Amino acid sequence: MPPPIPSRRTTLGPVSMNSGAYLGAGSRAETPNRASKLKPPRSRVSMLPRVGRENIAPPSPARSVVSTATASSRRRSVGGVDHRRASTSVVKQDPRPVTDKIYQNICIKRLVEYLVKTGYDYPISQKTLARPSGKDFANIVGFLLRKIDPTFQDGVMKFEDEVAMHFKAMGYPFPVSKTALVAAGSPHTWPTLLAALTWLMEHITCIEAEMDEDIADTNKPFESLDELEGKTDKAFFKFLSGTYMAFLRGDQALTDQLTDGLFEMFEHDNMIIEREIDRATDLNAAIVEKMNHLSQESES
Numbered sequence: 001m002p003p004p005i006p007s008r009r010t011t012l013g014p015v016s017m018n019s020g021a022y023l024g025a026g027s028r029a030e031t032p033n034r035a036s037k038l039k040p041p042r043s044r045v046s047m048l049p050r051v052g053r054e055n056i057a058p059p060s061p062a063r064s065v066v067s068t069a070t071a072s073s074r075r076r077s078v079g080g081v082d083h084r085r086a087s088t089s090v091v092k093q094d095p096r097p098v099t100d101k102i103y104q105n106i107c108i109k110r111l112v113e114y115l116v117k118t119g120y121d122y123p124i125s126q127k128t129l130a131r132p133s134g135k136d137f138a139n140i141v142g143f144l145l146r147k148i149d150p151t152f153q154d155g156v157m158k159f160e161d162e163v164a165m166h167f168k169a170m171g172y173p174f175p176v177s178k179t180a181l182v183a184a185g186s187p188h189t190w191p192t193l194l195a196a197l198t199w200l201m202e203h204i205t206c207i208e209a210e211m212d213e214d215i216a217d218t219n220k221p222f223e224s225l226d227e228l229e230g231k232t233d234k235a236f237f238k239f240l241s242g243t244y245m246a247f248l249r250g251d252q253a254l255t256d257q258l259t260d261g262l263f264e265m266f267e268h269d270n271m272i273i274e275r276e277i278d279r280a281t282d283l284n285a286a287i288v289e290k291m292n293h294l295s296q297e298s299e300s
Contacts, residue, residue, distance in 0.1 A: 094174050098195045107198040114201050115140065118147075129194070137184035137193060144200050148207070151249055172199060228269060235265055 097103045108129040115124050122139050129136070138159065145152040145166055153162065160181035167176045176196055180189035239262045246254040
């Protein structure tokens, strides 16, 4: 009697490869042959390792974009920020017409007038600044910066490094290229450096005007105690700022000069207060004497 043929459900079920274990010993040889003729389920094709499939077929462009974006986000998540994006800074554009010849002539005229008026030691003219040499620029910028920092170019730093550092420390809103400082007199770099020198000259002019105003305020008499208090506070905070800068430079002579100036201002104000006290005392005595005289007259 021939062995029974396995049913379709048994062959295509999830245990079809192991169905021989449930059959008789005499039918084991026929079951594998029967199973091998049947097509495996379509779902078994997708069981290949994913890495192997990606190596066999190159990824599609869409997958490359996704993987790149994923890798970029992973890089950002490690450090907290995207370092490539963070390192890219937007350079501020100079709104001044630095390449315009009319603007350059105005800057040159103002710069020459200021240098001549403040005792510049080298020969200077508008023709010189139209096409200056690197030495001309070094002399001018050194003369201007020493008005703010007397220790400029004392041999500690390179010239271009110290100039760029000073412009940045003073708040110049545009970068001063060290490469431009090396070739200061070239036609490509001079317009930008001329604009920077003009800004520096205006900056020093404002500082000098403020100092002159402070000196005038120091000698100006005050009308009330509130005005005196405001004047004293302004002078004291200016003294703190100046002595701190002198401390950073190691300039003890400047510290002593600022200290003496503050004491002189206080002594001057004290003299004004003492004179005002004497005047008020005399006026009060005169009023008291007049009241006594009127009192005597009324009694008589």
